Amino acid sequence: MQDYDIVILGGSAAGITAAITARRFYPDKKVLIVRKENNVLIPCGIPYIYGTVSSPDKNLIPDAILEKNNIGLLIDEATKIDRNGKIVSTGNGETIKYKKLVIATGSIPSIPPIKGADKENVFSVKKDDQYLASLLKEVDRSKDMVIIGGGFIGMEFADECKKNRDINISIVEMLPHCLMLVFDEEFCEQGEALIKERGVNLITSERVEEITGDTKVEGIKLASGKTVKADLVLFGIGAKPDIDIARDAGIEINDKGAIKVDRYMKTNDENIFACGDCCEKFSFFDKKLVNLMLASIATYEARIAGANLFDTNRSNEGAVGTYSTVIGDTTLARSGMSVSGAADNGYDIIVGQAEGPNCHPGCMPGGNNLKVSLIFEKGTGVIIGGQLIGAKSGGELINLISGCIYKKMTANDIATFQMGTHPALTASPIAYQLSNAAEMAVKEMR
């Protein structure tokens, strides 16, 4: 029997970050990661395998990061947790004693119960390099690809699979717009225009009823009766927590199928923590459960879990929800609540918007347009959300907006924000979009 102070189940973003954090907080403890995959994929990089990055091998998290931090690695599937004995068993018959256990088993792709979903050449986004390599082969061979789901993953896959390929790609989305769970309509429409410019066919407000074909997919049939030819189908409709080992051990699971955790990322067993996609998330705003799965949430949770294993050092204030994507060369990003989300939650809001080049003068090379929309609560003036579209600098600007939300800054605070500006890097200080979007809201509030 092996004996470790800290055992972590899962070796992706949450597991690695929990291990490194534990190493920093508890330098004398023995730490082990148990994972079933030979190679760990960079989760957010998966769509880029199909265009920009060109192979799964180039999208791996190197194990060197574990060696460097003196973290043990066992490649084996954890199959059972004995909470009384504090022992994890594995598929290869290993047993490992732990003092503290972190469950970071992640998620598995959701496949809806659609007729024909088991046909040949129907794929989902499994975090498995061999599987993704076989998908790559099929994408290279495909003439007519259908992506089911027009969220970030669906849009990124479509954008990437189009690169250097003569391929028809259609996205089928149930909602009236792609990206609609993330953005308000104006931003969804701009995102849709961008992916259409890339030659992708969008089919919105449509549900897939059947995947047709003999043994191999030949097309899809929509609820409206329409059909779309397809030799390859990819599901990109989200994922569900991978919680079997936790449930079997009597760890509490919530009614949405995620591991229950407290504000210290602890489960109902005081020696077992959880973080990442496998565990529940609650909103920063109203502390209600939210359905968010992001590597950036997984890692911040892991930095909390890893720090709290032997004493309480950090607490979880809830997920703000900050995410970004790129379509073509255009960044789309969001943080906090959307206008529609705020309305659903009973917020009385004011929106301020500002738009202009992210450089000054506008003729500086490489400059792009950047539109920023900020959402404030009326009365308090506190920022509760932001969305942006345009220049790549938006990838960090959305993080600044996330910080403003986290620290509950008001429109007045943000209007007088002390940014640095530079001709090649940002808007001019007169036109800086963050300040001016806040100013537009301040004006409206008066």
Next chain:
Amino acid sequence: MQDYDIVILGGSAAGITAAITARRFYPDKKVLIVRKENNVLIPCGIPYIYGTVSSPDKNLIPDAILEKNNIGLLIDEATKIDRNGKIVSTGNGETIKYKKLVIATGSIPSIPPIKGADKENVFSVKKDDQYLASLLKEVDRSKDMVIIGGGFIGMEFADECKKNRDINISIVEMLPHCLMLVFDEEFCEQGEALIKERGVNLITSERVEEITGDTKVEGIKLASGKTVKADLVLFGIGAKPDIDIARDAGIEINDKGAIKVDRYMKTNDENIFACGDCCEKFSFFDKKLVNLMLASIATYEARIAGANLFDTNRSNEGAVGTYSTVIGDTTLARSGMSVSGAADNGYDIIVGQAEGPNCHPGCMPGGNNLKVSLIFEKGTGVIIGGQLIGAKSGGELINLISGCIYKKMTANDIATFQMGTHPALTASPIAYQLSNAAEMAVKEMR
């Protein structure tokens, strides 16, 4: 006699922003800008005239922004303020009544009392398009250019003047390193290496004693006795507040020659406000006077001054000091205090550093290295400064750091920061430099 509710002296970043803010807060008031320049230059864009942007005409702030906001414009030099009568007089004999006056007269370049500084082909960075156009002609003709001062302006001019020209450029800097008033030594050295790679000659720890030549400059003589050949000399050693009109009117001036203002940007006259380079700045940290002149400070001050003209809406918490530059393709940026500045002010500090590509996987095209250094106060763990070098995304990341400083976030807060990450836009969530630099400091504090 003309009659306005709000008269603003100066039409650059501070003046324009004060006018727009006043328009937003007081929509019914008549607003006039009085400025002497026919054309207003984008101040931070001036070095880029000499390379990337190629002419002063392309680096102007369009007057359309004034028309759009219903702001009057008088191109004329304000020569006198009659505080009793509340009247401004101009060089062309106009008189303008005001209810509230904003002084935003900016700064003028400092020229040290060096022998020969009045010779032909000795320039400074005057915000005057004709003057800068004549400097452009001389740069195009020059074979041997000397820039006196190795701060942001000097470095940016050197970098730009090298573009597409066969020219020898030397920077003479009094201090042991260029950029030393901004960055700690490690970052200065990296910045110096970058400008040297661009073929610029650096002469540090040297003082210019004389500019030699007949009527026209032929060289410079250094205090060490060394000489440098030069057919063109540019002073880039800073600027001093342009306060003559204010002083003549009995507005209080501090002992550093800047207009005194309170936390609402009001001078000793309750109807006269000041903002931008002409007025004093105090530190966000210890509220002591600081010598900072940045367009981004000018605009946030203008957003305070413009809002407070008829009633108090905003206050100044002091300058954090956030600035960025680009040398070659590399961003250098700083916010808050440096290590040496913190030591000078008696802070007991801990520094955390993290470095890695600003994309994931590292092979994503366009990805660059990014190093982030964060400075925390020991004990409280509160962030007081940050410096970074590398990818262009650093231009907005430094603004996130500025926000963290402004909201007094601790290393623990920042370590669990809720950023969004994307393969093409940022580091991976495991390696995100901001979080990891904070983690390194947390580790050190334990």
